[in-house]
Amino acid sequence: MNHLAKRVIRQTLNDKRSVMMILIAPLLLLTLIYLLLGDTDYVPVIVIEEATPQNLVTALNKQDIELIQEKQTITSPKTYLTDNEHVDAVFLYSDNGFDMTLREPSTKSSTAAKEIQAALSSINPASKMETSYVHGSTDQSTFDSLGYVFLSLFSFFMVFVISAMAFVKERSEGTLERLLMTPIKRSEVILGYTMGYSVFAIAQAILIVLYTVYILQMSSNGNIFLVLLVLLLLATTAVLFGATISVFASSALQVVQLIPFTIIPQVFFSGLISLDLIPYHLGNLSYIMPIFYGASAIKEIMVYGNGFDAIWGYLSGLLLYILVLYTINVRALKKFRNA
Amino acid sequence: MKIRVAGTTKSFGQTEVIRHIDFTVMSGEICCLLGPSGSGKTTLIRLMIGAIAPSTGTIHIGDTLMPNMTLLNEIGFMPQNNALYEDLTAEDNLLFFGSVYKLEKSVLKQRIEEVLKIVDLTAHRQKRVHVFSGGMKKRLSLAIAILHQPKVLFLDEPTVGIDPVLRREIWHQFHRIKQAGTTIVVSTHVMDEVIECDRAALIYEGTLIEYDTVDNLLAKTQTGRVEELFILASDQLKEGTTHEPLS
Numbered sequence: 179m180n181h182l183a184k185r186v187i188r189q190t191l192n193d194k195r196s197v198m199m200i201l202i203a204p205l206l207l208l209t210l211i212y213l214l215l216g217d218t219d220y221v222p223v224i225v226i227e228e229a230t231p232q233n234l235v236t237a238l239n240k241q242d243i244e245l246i247q248e249k250q251t252i253t254s255p256k257t258y259l260t261d262n263e264h265v266d267a268v269f270l271y272s273d274n275g276f277d278m279t280l281r282e283p284s285t286k287s288s289t290a291a292k293e294i295q296a297a298l299s300s301i302n303p304a305s306k307m308e309t310s311y312v313h314g315s316t317d318q319s320t321f322d323s324l325g326y327v328f329l330s331l332f333s334f335f336m337v338f339v340i341s342a343m344a345f346v347k348e349r350s351e352g353t354l355e356r357l358l359m360t361p362i363k364r365s366e367v368i369l370g371y372t373m374g375y376s377v378f379a380i381a382q383a384i385l386i387v388l389y390t391v392y393i394l395q396m397s398s399n400g401n402i403f404l405v406l407l408v409l410l411l412l413a414t415t416a417v418l419f420g421a422t423i424s425v426f427a428s429s430a431l432q433v434v435q436l437i438p439f440t441i442i443p444q445v446f447f448s449g450l451i452s453l454d455l456i457p458y459h460l461g462n463l464s465y466i467m468p469i470f471y472g473a474s475a476i477k478e479i480m481v482y483g484n485g486f487d488a489i490w491g492y493l494s495g496l497l498l499y500i501l502v503l504y505t506i507n508v509r510a511l512k513k514f515r516n517a
Numbered sequence: 518m519k520i521r522v523a524g525t526t527k528s529f530g531q532t533e534v535i536r537h538i539d540f541t542v543m544s545g546e547i548c549c550l551l552g553p554s555g556s557g558k559t560t561l562i563r564l565m566i567g568a569i570a571p572s573t574g575t576i577h578i579g580d581t582l583m584p585n586m587t588l589l590n591e592i593g594f595m596p597q598n599n600a601l602y603e604d605l606t607a608e609d610n611l612l613f614f615g616s617v618y619k620l621e622k623s624v625l626k627q628r629i630e631e632v633l634k635i636v637d638l639t640a641h642r643q644k645r646v647h648v649f650s651g652g653m654k655k656r657l658s659l660a661i662a663i664l665h666q667p668k669v670l671f672l673d674e675p676t677v678g679i680d681p682v683l684r685r686e687i688w689h690q691f692h693r694i695k696q697a698g699t700t701i702v703v704s705t706h707v708m709d710e711v712i713e714c715d716r717a718a719l720i721y722e723g724t725l726i727e728y729d730t731v732d733n734l735l736a737k738t739q740t741g742r743v744e745e746l747f748i749l750a751s752d753q754l755k756e757g758t759t760h761e762p763l764s
């Protein structure tokens with residue numbers, strides 16, 4: 179239909195690296211994230227004194243930990259931990275209570291703390307505390323609760339880079355000026371580009387969603403087609419965003435140099451860091467970041483299991499972004515031709 | 518079609534790159550823009566096709582004030598840098614630009630055959646442009662410029678990097694295109710090519726120093742060589758600037 183879209187598709191297909199970057203790279207990164215954030219079977223090492231009461235030792239032994247009973251008394255748990263690098267926690271019992279010392283606020287330490295707490299509540303059921311969440315469950319891995327952010331992040335980033343570089347190349351190699359010396363409309367140019375890359379964006383979205391839900395088994399409570407819709411809108415935003423950024427870059431290298439201004443702030447506001455705790459109302463900045471809209475919408479669908487009525491606000495945000503960026507791009511081409 | 522450049526000046530920021538140029542390219546002629554590197558040939562061509570708007574003055578092609586979008590259908594443009602899609606084959610490049618001009622499919626197919634033959638690339642049509650040599654890229658770029666049979670053709674240094682045999686062949690084609698009624702504006706700093714043209718515009722540091730038929734221009738020189746005009750012109754300009762404070 180649109181010649182320009184066809185050309186963009188053919189050009190991208192001819193460049194194997196771009197195809198890999200759009201279609202394969204997100205899957206690779208998601209697998210990595212899955213491995214990094216998934217459930218671990220780490221067994222924490224916990225040290226107690228010999229003088230610990232027997233019922234507590236028995237309870238601790240029932241937990242999934244490696245328990246070491248130290249013969250000497252431990253006067254300074256901190257020094258002990260510094261001297262014994264393989265130990266995650268020192269757990270001391272005295273008449274006036276328990277004393278738990280952990281190495282550092284890390285996942286290993288928190289696993290140790292969790293196991294100790296479980297042992298304590300098993301000997302004293304009154305102190306048992308049941309934790310439950312409105313969304314998700316306690317046995318969900320970090321990947322299940324944060325994976326959706328990476329979904330939108332990788333999709334946006336790859337499409338952005340490919341599109342920005344393609345536009346920079348068009349500018350620097352003079353093909354854009356040559357193209358605008360033909361009777362093509364400025365709006366046709368931007369529309370053609372967006373449509374061409376949308377084809378890849380759809381392929382990418384389908385691949386990503388099928389892969390995360392069926393192969394990586396990320397728990398999803400909602401409608402997969404809504405996720406596809408969100409990813410498509412987000413990728414379209416990424417194409418136009420890349421085109422806009424290319425105005426400020428005269429080489430592919432400069433596109434990379436601009437990443438600290440274009441992509442990294444969006445990562446911070448994508449939902450990786452919880453926004454409700456950010457000081458000075460900085461959390462409101464998220465409303466100018468396209469990834470925030472995509473990630474929030476996907477969170478509503480995949481984590482909360484909500485439907486269209488929960489995400490239409492975010493979708494409108496993305497649509498508005500697309501409209502504004504489209505207008506900016508069509509106007510930016512005036513540099514080459516006034517009509 | 519006639520091209521009328523009237524009182525045209527172009528500045529980029531503070532620097533004046535084109536200085537008050539007035540001349541008319543006659544319909545159906547080959548006009549050459551001759552000048553050393555950096556004199557403003559490319560800028561003048563971009564002004565004439567309407568890629569950039571003049572700071573002052575006007576440019577008309579036929580009766581149409583430039584920049585104008587519908588007239589672009591009648592204009593062929595071969596930029597100085599090749600401006601080709603390197604990831605596409607030669608044929609895909611032609612197909613794309615042809616479709617932008619909304620040529621009918623059968624017409625486009627036939628035209629592609631014709632232009633590939635003219636620039637002698639028929640054997641390489643299926644190759645991707647990034648494996649092309651410099652000269653091959655130039656030829657493909659030329660093929661794209663003439664694909665839609667424009668009434669006005671702008672060629673920015675079309676024969677740089679092309680061997681003498683093919684260059685002669687290409688100039689032969691230019692004459693054929695001219696005979697079909699097309700006006701051609703060609704920039705060059707190869708002096709030999711001037712004798713192939715009807716008229717020449719000599720540009721020096723953004724100023725039009727001479728515009729006349731090639732025969733008349735050559736008659737003004739002592740040796741019959743075009744270089745002389747430049748040497749004369751640059752001397753004139755230098756004298757002009759150095760002597761002014763004294764007088």
Ligand SMILES: Nc1ncnc2c1ncn2[C@@H]1O[C@H](COP(=O)(O)OP(=O)(O)OP(=O)(O)O)[C@@H](O)[C@H]1O
Nearest residue numbers: 529534552553554555556557558559560561597706
């Ligand atoms: N976009 C621009 N911004 C600023 N200066 C420019 C721009 N384009 C051209 N110039 C300046 O205008 C002058 C003329 O450039 P132009 O490219 O027209 O020369 P030319 O005659 O085509 O040279 P060559 O034979 O080397 O191609 C040069 O000094 C150049 O630096």
Ligand SMILES: [Mg+2]
Nearest residue numbers: 558559560597
């Ligand atoms: Mg030039």
